[in-house]
Amino acid sequence: MDEFDAIARLFMPLARGAGGAYDLKDDAAFLKNADGAGYVVTTDTIIENVHFRRADPMETVGRKLVRTNLSDLIAKAALPKFAFLNLSWPHDRSQAELAAFAAGLGDDLGNLCGNTILLGGDTTALDGPMVASLTLIGVPVGSRPVLRRGASPGDILCVTGEIGSSFVGLAQLDGSLTPVLDTELSAIYQVPQPPPLDFAPLVGRFAKASLDVSDGLIADARHLALVSGVEAVIDLDLVPLHRAVAAWRDSHIDPLAATLACATGGDDYQTLMAVRPGEVGALISAAADLGVRVTRLGVCRAGASVQCRWQGARVDVPATGGWRHQVG
């Protein structure tokens, strides 16, 4: 049983059909207040040896924890305001490491998240891997968050930034990809680069459906497609890559395999959006004004699945299309 099955079968009933829970199938929940306004709440856990390496500098782990959550809020067109931290800290790590973790976390909550306030949390110690959960409570830039559902046939799929840098960066750190293409890629694995706060209003203005790319581009496109009730068609040759990754792909014996590795690697923390065809140009232009690259990736068609193409021809994609947490 994997994460998604477990959630669907065991935990979804506990949402009791509440509107803002979206059957636990979205990246965030909407907590509607009596006055009609509301909060967008997201929470993500990162675990040593799963989401980061034991050797990663603790200051980068603090930043990664913030950014994995921030990318969810940006993709929902929401801005973070408050945070709660649940930190389970290994006995064998030092005070200096704890201070470095707090420094990275604090700097990103401050500078990247518009002075988001740490309102509470729980600090515990354990014999085992470090486990840290952050809950971000934000406010939607409009009246409500942008959801995974909402895409229609004809919509264009667009994504921010670059895909696969983190996957390649991890392979470099682990020594499974040699020679090293560019040390910047490993830095991106350790400190993801989600779109900035001021991109959230563009998500609200242009995206009919949206989510952050964390499990893998193809897997997350499938999530959007299944919940929206469309077929997401991705042109893999359009997937935006870091220049070093693009050069690696182009010199690879199998450029399609290299691209698929990037599109299923996960850990990207970019925003994938479905946009009306006539508005894509305006989105790309408005994003460019913020220094954010937005790339047209494919289209939505009638159906309920994901399909990939390479140089116009259909390509079989892995069944899951991304990394899935195995549970139980």
Next chain:
Amino acid sequence: MDEFDAIARLFMPLARGAGGAYDLKDDAAFLKNADGAGYVVTTDTIIENVHFRRADPMETVGRKLVRTNLSDLIAKAALPKFAFLNLSWPHDRSQAELAAFAAGLGDDLGNLCGNTILLGGDTTALDGPMVASLTLIGVPVGSRPVLRRGASPGDILCVTGEIGSSFVGLAQLDGSLTPVLDTELSAIYQVPQPPPLDFAPLVGRFAKASLDVSDGLIADARHLALVSGVEAVIDLDLVPLHRAVAAWRDSHIDPLAATLACATGGDDYQTLMAVRPGEVGALISAAADLGVRVTRLGVCRAGASVQCRWQGARVDVPATGGWRHQVG
């Protein structure tokens, strides 16, 4: 460095002096909405081999996770409405155990927490001990939560339920206390018995300051005393004990030591309150109508510390007076 030092030095600055964070020194935070209403938010983590035993039935672990959080809300005079679950599930545990955990969690969120809705969360898998965090979002029964601060000299200290049952119950399970006094005590360790939802309005009506007893009665009395700026004086011979624990104490070679073990053992999840002297009788009577035992424990005096007495004579108490998580 222990948990409290770490929070004070490293994380308190990240609260940016926000009113509802209470300098991260309370059991819950207050998230005030634009319309003046607000949410009371609490979050607690439980870890295998720290807060529960590996052999404990998973259905009880699900319940314990809910109850450790619920007791915080009750003590703040708030009622739970929404929950978020961060579950890090060991690879070596079975699907049946996961289903049992979800069943216990779900039953308590439903029946004990007034159909609290699971709004979201994150499920991950790990090689290591199970780690589970629950965040409860509640609403205060009055206009704001009851805090740790607010006690004045002359106030009476009262506590709900019984103290030390969980400590003795764990000792029974671990075989460090033989013969077994009463199997009910181990059941209380596994499934704590906080006051029910309908006790929250009594906290709001009668308590000037309040918190849940989780670190240990003496340690938590010290928390209330230091934040309120009073000296908490506890008459240890008044500490309410389960009948089996009281019999054990009375037959113990050192009844004071047995009582101190209960008053420092922690894991009680009862509510400790400071109440005006003239209102204690009304509180005890109103609580009795709900089937909740409330016991007068001691008084608040001028000062900023905790003092214990045994049969009227002053007793030296352990420096910490409870179990403190060691961090770093």
